[in-house]
Amino acid sequence: MKIMKVFLPVNIRIDDKKILFVGGGSIAMHKMQTVEQYARNITILAPRIDDKLKAKGFCEIRKEYEKTDLEGFFLVYACTNDLEVNRRIKKDAEELRVLVNVADNSELSDFISPAVFKLDEMTVAISSNGQNAKKSVEWRNRIKAMLQES
Numbered sequence: 742m743k744i745m746k747v748f749l750p751v752n753i754r755i756d757d758k759k760i761l762f763v764g765g766g767s768i769a770m771h772k773m774q775t776v777e778q779y780a781r782n783i784t785i786l787a788p789r790i791d792d793k794l795k796a797k798g799f800c801e802i803r804k805e806y807e808k809t810d811l812e813g814f815f816l817v818y819a820c821t822n823d824l825e826v827n828r829r830i831k832k833d834a835e836e837l838r839v840l841v842n843v844a845d846n847s848e849l850s851d852f853i854s855p856a857v858f859k860l861d862e863m864t865v866a867i868s869s870n871g872q873n874a875k876k877s878v879e880w881r882n883r884i885k886a887m888l889q890e891s
């Protein structure tokens with residue numbers, strides 16, 4: 742029998758760590774909106790990077806992914822539109838002990854992204870164990886509205 746995936750909620754320290762996004766399209770942009778509220782040491786690696794991502798001024802590497810690109814990174818988000826490349830990133834990251842999020846497959850991910858509301862030092866982070874992202878967003882929005890009322 743296949744074991745069900747389980748994700749432990751943790752707050753992981755990243756101020757002294759490097760984060761890599763492989764792929765610079767709409768999903769990378771989407772994830773960046775949360776990550777950039779916490780991290781500055783971000784690198785985007787892709788042959789083509791969307792203008793909106795470029796405007797953020799993070800480090801850019803304009804090339805196709807290869808295994809050595811992972812060296813020195815703590816977290817990697819595999820966000821290319823090539824599912825085979827995303828799987829290769831997963832395999833390489835495992836070998837190099839880099840924690841990986843595979844945008845198209847939470848089953849292959851070491852970590853997933855919760856729905857976040859941040860206000861100064863306070864954070865609310867909602868997850869559905871990767872099973873119902875829409876519901877996570879809905880809960881986050883309700884809690885956010887409630888907090889903004891009070």
Ligand SMILES: C[C@@]1(CC(=O)O)c2cc3[nH]c(cc4nc(cc5[nH]c(cc(n2)[C@H]1CCC(=O)O)[C@@](C)(CC(=O)O)[C@@H]5CCC(=O)O)C(CC(=O)O)=C4CCC(=O)O)c(CCC(=O)O)c3CC(=O)O
Pocket residue numbers: 771772775842843844845846847850852853854855856857867868869870871872873874875877878
């Ligand atoms: C596993 C995970 C990815 C990961 O992190 O690995 C995942 C997977 C999937 N998302 C899907 C759909 C959508 N996801 C969003 C948006 C967000 N998704 C996020 C997280 C996660 N989504 C992780 C699990 C989190 C958890 O545990 O709950 C948020 C919270 C955070 C972030 O991405 O940064 C971010 C809100 C950002 C914000 O607002 O702040 C919207 C738009 C919306 O609702 O606004 C749609 C509807 C699109 C539409 O219907 O058009 C589907 C398709 C099936 C389905 O419809 O459910 C899958 C399944 C799959 O791809 O396997």
Ligand SMILES: NC(=O)C1=CN([C@@H]2O[C@H](COP(=O)(O)OP(=O)(O)OC[C@H]3O[C@@H](n4cnc5c(N)ncnc54)[C@H](O)[C@@H]3O)[C@@H](O)[C@H]2O)C=CC1
Pocket residue numbers: 763764765766767768769786787788789790791804805806820821822823824826844845
């Ligand atoms: N987790 C989620 O919530 C969702 C995830 N997805 C998945 O996210 C992935 C990305 O989708 P989009 O951002 O919309 O695609 P996109 O087409 O906007 O961007 C793709 C990016 O990948 C880059 N890329 C392609 N091949 C590469 C390689 N060999 N090395 C490095 N970079 C490479 C491109 O240059 C581009 O920057 C897809 O696999 C899709 O299935 C899609 C919807 C929801």
